Amino acid sequence: MGNISISDVKPKADSGFGATLPASTPAPAAANFPRSRLPVAPPLSMASFRRGGGPHVPSILDAGAARLVTSGRVAIALALRQMGVGAGDTVLVPSYHCASMVEPVIWSGATPVFYRINPDTSVKLDDVAAKLDGRAKVLMATNYFGFPQDLAALRAFCDARGLLLLEDCAHSFLGEYKGKPLGSYGDYAIASSMKFFPIYEGGCLVSARHALDQVALQSAGLGFEAKVLINTLEEGFAYNRLRLLKALCWLPMTLKNLLWSQIKARRHTGAQSMAPGSSDGGFGFDPRWLDKRSSFFARAMLKLVSRTRMGALRRRNYLRLQQALDGLPGCRPLHPVLPDGVYPWVFPLLTDDPHAIFGTLKMAGVPVIRFGEYLWQGVDASVCATSVDLSRRVLQFPCHQELTEQEMEWMVDHIRNALLAQKAPPL
Structure with a gap:
């Protein structure tokens, strides 16, 4: 396959923000939410390049050989291909999932x-063991929300039963378990770098x-390459980062938006879009991206952005939310x-x-998301009452x-007020 035109570039679809649907379910409208x-997700700003002090923070890239691709779903498909998965095989997938975890399995046959x-x-x-019927080849295990499974167990x-282990680190680019970086325990591991770095696309396959x-x-x-850079900058501009650069880029960005609106208008008159399915809301797996590496910009950000700072601030903000919501009625942290x-x-x-x-x-404009809101058909x-319960009841906040x-203070205040309002007696 040759170069992909700018119209074929996928958006930030694997970020996990918002629901991901089974192939049989149409993409929902925006539900009129502002x-x-x-x-x-982390936008690009000058603060992104600050060097954090403190100990080294391990990441999946420390676990072994790596290939940088455009998304976590592409990395899953590549891992399955490397493991020789095909027709007649079964892949054991967690019942709490998004479609991006399932679609590559279907694609593999x-x-x-x-x-x-x-x-x-x-x-x-014990449930995994009960499902071993001689056709199971791979166990996919997810480190949900950044919290590792008992990976040694x-x-x-898997070793005792001849299973291959695919370690899903889409939520856990950073971290370690028993002194080893996450991603070290699987035969193969995958991650979604765009959930952690200020980039528009990115994932990795590691072994x-x-x-x-x-x-x-x-x-x-x-x-x-151009689309990735432009979209990353526009995301930063939209949230009042990079203000000086935004002012300098005002004219070219305005001209670009006018040109792009005209291109889209012409396509809607009858010309078929050449964009992959993931460009239209993030639903579906497009195998055209299997042999495409992540952009130069995204690869550079993996080197320039401090993982130490990233790790320290993520932990600080998590603890800030935990402390602020502790003891409020009708809720509790999934991980106390x-x-x-x-x-x-x-x-x-x-x-x-x-x-x-x-x-x-x-x-109210609060960035609340629901991983696994739409489970795979069936x-x-x-199948698993716990997964259904989590898909409905667990809300996630950045x-x-x-x-x-x-921003943290504003978000905390709105979450507290919403929780307290649910328990307030009617007037």
């Missing part, structure tokens, strides 16, 4: 078999056990303790009345390193 007043999890999101190993379980020489990647072209070596993706809050709280906060309470003190 744009979040705070950034749900294998059958996803969904296993149960415990209320703390740990793997229910999973590794031993501590196998060489990745057969994973050959090429550039997606100059249009892709933040262990050493954990650098969370988000702050997951288990709520008693999630629908009302979610709507209230979204209308995954219901009979705790990334680029939130300012004022």
